[in-house]
Amino acid sequence: MISVERTVSDLVVERPARSRVFERFGIDYCCGGGVPLREACEVAGVEPEEVILELERLDPVSDEGPAVAEMGVEEMVDHIVRVHHDYLREELPRLGAMVEKVARVHGGSHPELYELHEVFAQLRRELEEHTDKEERVLFPACMEFASGRRPAASGYIRALVSSLISEHVDSGDGLRSIREITRGYRVPEDACNTYRAMLDGLAELERDTHEHVFKENTLLFPRVVAAERALEERR
Incomplete structure (x- = not known):
């Protein structure tokens, strides 16, 4: 399970397709991405568990483009x-x-x-x-x-x-x-x-x-x- 203590930017570096999930929830992953997922969810007013569930639903082959x-x-x-x-x-x-x-x-x-x-x-x-x-x-x-x-x-x-x-x-x-x-x-x-x-x-x-x-x-x-x-x- 994805830890709420990992930073948003690290999660996107690891899996670029995660940016789409963060976009849907209004979570800043670029300029403000250096904070833990827990804090980012609090700022966006969403539940971390809901975001993590969507992140883990991503198809492993859904990333597009070069690494x-x-x-x-x-x-x-x-x-x-x-x-x-x-x-x-x-x-x-x-x-x-x-x-x-x-x-x-x-x-x-x-x-x-x-x-x-x-x-x-x-x-x-x-x-x-x-x-x-x-x-x-x-x-x-x-x-x-x-x-x-x-x-x-x-x-x-x-x-x-x-x-x-x-x-x-x-x-x-x-x-x-x-x-x-x-x-x-x-x-x-x-x-x-x-x-x-x-x-x-x-x-x-x-x-x-x-x-x-x-x-x-x-x-x-x-x-x-x-x-x-x-x-x-x-x-």
Whole structure:
């Protein structure tokens, strides 16, 4: 039986498919995943026994995609770009157009859509700037470390990672605001197909971003920070 004292992030590293269970129960497994399952359940207002039951029901072969935790740094960076950054490049403009249209058409009867439009626009800017910084600055530095080379400035990677983790927290706040504004992506009775598609897309954006942040915060960032420290100690 899964122990309530194990951290949420460790449980997802061990079985990535567990993230789906945590998503259903509203349990943070990315930025806030370093706490025991017991504490995470308390914060989410759910019973640990119910969560553990769902975790243990998972089919052992239900995990999809590569075992990211077993990848090297170069392969992990490539995976993050292909799976998550490319997804954002395609999905953010599509969602932006739908959010704008739905607010324009349905804002009179659903005034919360105007706030959604503003919050999404801010989140989109943050995510686009964030992924650009990773691809232009952090990921090339990660490749240098993977090759045994070190950037000139001591602590360069640590400073970058600290900044990016703060940005992850900001993105998480934006996603929580969107969830609250849409009342958990609940579909109104008068919603048109575009409204429904928008809510479905926003829910998927939240799920993908949680997975994206988890891979970076829990798997990639600690590895490259440790590599930087090891190279500094050998100087």
